[in-house]
Amino acid sequence: MSSQGDTRALAKDPENNLFWRFDMRRLDAEEIRDSILAVNGSLNAAMGGPSIYPTIPPEVLAGQSRPGYGWEKSSPEEAARRSIYIHIKRSLTVPMLASFDAADTDFSCPVRFATTQPTQALGMLNSTFVNDQARIFADYLHRQAGADVAAEVRLGLLRVLQREPTVKEITRGVAFVTAGQTRGNLSPSEALQRFCVILLNLDEFVYLD
Numbered sequence: 001m002s003s004q005g006d007t008r009a010l011a012k013d014p015e016n017n018l019f020w021r022f023d024m025r026r027l028d029a030e031e032i033r034d035s036i037l038a039v040n041g042s043l044n045a046a047m048g049g050p051s052i053y054p055t056i057p058p059e060v061l062a063g064q065s066r067p068g069y070g071w072e073k074s075s076p077e078e079a080a081r082r083s084i085y086i087h088i089k090r091s092l093t094v095p096m097l098a099s100f101d102a103a104d105t106d107f108s109c110p111v112r113f114a115t116t117q118p119t120q121a122l123g124m125l126n127s128t129f130v131n132d133q134a135r136i137f138a139d140y141l142h143r144q145a146g147a148d149v150a151a152e153v154r155l156g157l158l159r160v161l162q163r164e165p166t167v168k169e170i171t172r173g174v175a176f177v178t179a180g181q182t183r184g185n186l187s188p189s190e191a192l193q194r195f196c197v198i199l200l201n202l203d204e205f206v207y208l209d
Helices: 007-012 029-039 095-099 118-126 128-145 149-161 167-182 188-199
Strands: none
Touching (some): 095 118, 118 128
8 A cells, every 4th residue: 555645534544543554664774774785786686605794984893892803894795785694793783774773682673663863864864884875876877877967866866766756856956966066166976976865865765655
């Protein structure tokens, strides 16, 4: 079912206790990370093999009694594999997964609860991981669509939203990228990267409708 509202149904059952529509669901932590890698074209879909070790910021590693101990370094190709292959170390969790309610490694976890916290939005905007992936995304769009800003914006929206973007969405995106260059003194690649950060933060990307 769609999660789209209906005036009469909302009036009778605003909390959806009768399940007349689909409750919008936020993607799980692993799904968000995998989706980011998928849309920018870097997801490594190889199956099986040993665990991988994504890059963890030095600030997080510094919180250990022995900073970085027990956390190896995977190649960029290996680090871009699906989240199910990430090495689990109870005293050191990948920040993005921890922010989005990954299972607590100290206890059994029969069910997960999706929370909404300010740190999630801040991480999606400012984290090294998201900004690095946005840079890869911008490079991908430039390779596929060339230097045509409108084509780059359309392709970015198409991959993130998995639907044909509207003219208004494309126009708004082009205006943002253009403003970044003219008013923000950003290079074309930097302006496109900032736009990609916004794309990865869209509700329609993070929530399953």
